[in-house]
Amino acid sequence: MVWPPASATVAAPPSPTPAARRPVVVVDPGHAVDEVGAAAYAVVEKESNLDFAVRVVALLRARGVDALLTRTADVRAALPGQEPARTTGWDGQRLDLQARVDIANAAKADAFVSIHSNGAADSSIRGHEVYYNSARPFSAQNKRLATLLHDGVTASLQGAGLPATPRGVIDDDCLKPFGGRCYPLFILGPSRTTDRAEVYARGGTPEGLGFAPDQPALVSRPSEVPAALVELLFVSSPDDAALLRDEAARDAMARGVARGILDFLGIDSTTQGGR
Ligand SMILES: [Zn+2]
Numbered sequence: 001m002v003w004p005p006a007s008a009t010v011a012a013p014p015s016p017t018p019a020a021r022r023p024v025v026v027v028d029p030g031h032a033v034d035e036v037g038a039a040a041y042a043v044v045e046k047e048s049n050l051d052f053a054v055r056v057v058a059l060l061r062a063r064g065v066d067a068l069l070t071r072t073a074d075v076r077a078a079l080p081g082q083e084p085a086r087t088t089g090w091d092g093q094r095l096d097l098q099a100r101v102d103i104a105n106a107a108k109a110d111a112f113v114s115i116h117s118n119g120a121a122d123s124s125i126r127g128h129e130v131y132y133n134s135a136r137p138f139s140a141q142n143k144r145l146a147t148l149l150h151d152g153v154t155a156s157l158q159g160a161g162l163p164a165t166p167r168g169v170i171d172d173d174c175l176k177p178f179g180g181r182c183y184p185l186f187i188l189g190p191s192r193t194t195d196r197a198e199v200y201a202r203g204g205t206p207e208g209l210g211f212a213p214d215q216p217a218l219v220s221r222p223s224e225v226p227a228a229l230v231e232l233l234f235v236s237s238p239d240d241a242a243l244l245r246d247e248a249a250r251d252a253m254a255r256g257v258a259r260g261i262l263d264f265l266g267i268d269s270t271t272q273g274g275r
Contacts, residue, residue, distance in 0.1 A: 023111075023265045025060055026104040028070040028187070029053035030116040030229075032077070032096060034088045038119030038234075041241030045117050046074065048244055052115045052232060055254035056261070063258075063267055068107055070100040079103060091208030094194075097186045101223050111145055111264055112227040114187055115257065117244060118234040126237035127165025128153050128253075131172040131229045133188040141226035142188070143169065149230045149260035152269075156256030162249050163239075172229070178202070185229055191222045226264075230257060 029049035031037035037045025053069055060067035070077040076084030076092060077099040085095035104112035118129070132146035133139060146169040157164035172189065174182035179201060183189070195217040196206050209218055232253050233240035243249040262269035 022064060022066045023267070024066045024068070024107050024109045025261055025265070026068050026070060026107050026109040026112045026225075027053045027056050027060075028077075028100050028104075028112065028114040030114055032071055032074055033092070035093050035096075038117055038236065040119065040235045041238055041245075043117070043235040043241050043244045045119070045235060048117055048232075048235075049115050050074070052250065052254050052257070055251070056113075056115070056257045059255060059258035060261060063262055063269070065262075065265065065267070068103070068109075070103050077103060079106060087208050089208070090202050090204040094186070094204065094209060098220060101187050101221060104227065105221065105224050109225045111261055112187075112223055112225050113145070113149065113257065113261060114227070114229040116229060116231050117240075118231040119236045120234055121236070123236050123238060126234050126240040127167040128233055129167035129231050130169045131175065131185060131188060131231070132169060133184050133190070133227070134171045134173055135184070135190050136188075136222070138226050142228060145226050145260070145264045146228040146230075148263045149228055149257060152258075152260030152263060153230065153232065153253055153256035156252045156259060157249070160248060160252035162243065162252055186220070187223060188227050188229060189222060192220050194218045194220070230260075232257075 029052070031046035031049060037049065039045060057067040057069055076096045078084040079099060079102055085092055085099065087095065128150065130146040130150040132142040134143070136142060150166060150169050154164045154166045172184040175185055176183040199206050199209060211218060233244055235241050235244060259269040
């Protein structure tokens with residue numbers, strides 16, 4: 001006979017300590033499609049960001065982190081199983097940013113790190129900096145993540161014998177002023193309410209953003225996990241752009257970002273294959 005009989009109540013065997021949950025990190029390559037980000041000196045930000053993000057994910061996975069990308073190609077971000085938003089322009093960008101946040105929230109990520117490079121009108125401005133938001137319930141974690149990313153990139157560039165120009169960690173609270181008001185970066189900041197007038201003022205349409213016919217405003221879903229946005233050098237600086245085109249420098253920066261994330265997670269980044 002089959003043991004135990006189907007009707008028997010079988011006590012569960014004593015379970016060992018449940019396996020620790022693997023840390024989850026969502027890595028976000030900034031920009032996509034018609035919004036290319038900063039571009040100069042043969043560096044196009046959306047492409048460079050994706051290359052960095054793929055490197056960072058590989059480094060994290062090698063350390064046992066469940067690392068995910070918000071996009072793996074030049075497409076709008078979308079939740080698993082969903083189609084990316086097809087709209088271009090400001091509408092498409094906003095939906096794309098919301099999808100990136102949704103991915104991090106759905107993954108219940110331990111950290112959400114967006115990778116970008118900077119651009120400035122003044123070509124002498126160079127270096128790396130990291131943004132965080134100070135108005136979230138977990139803002140101390142945001143700042144800690146930003147600081148570790150910043151210091152990780154500094155240490156990694158210096159360790160590779162490359163120039164590092166650390167510019168610090170920056171509260172993004174008023175980084176994107178519009179219409180006389182302060183706004184943080186969308187993916188880092190608190191929930192925001194965008195009414196029809198603001199949508200038009202920003203060059204979008206309520207329909208493009210998915211407003212119902214009688215819907216007066218759209219309330220965004222903010223990141224519910226610690227998040228930071230790292231700016232890896234200025235593509236507008238000839239010196240920085242040369243580093244962004246250099247394989248060894250790209251490798252060093254990716255390792256620096258991974259190191260910052262691993263430090264944030266409490267995983268030793270300095271042993272076992274580290275360099
Ligand atoms: Zn960017």
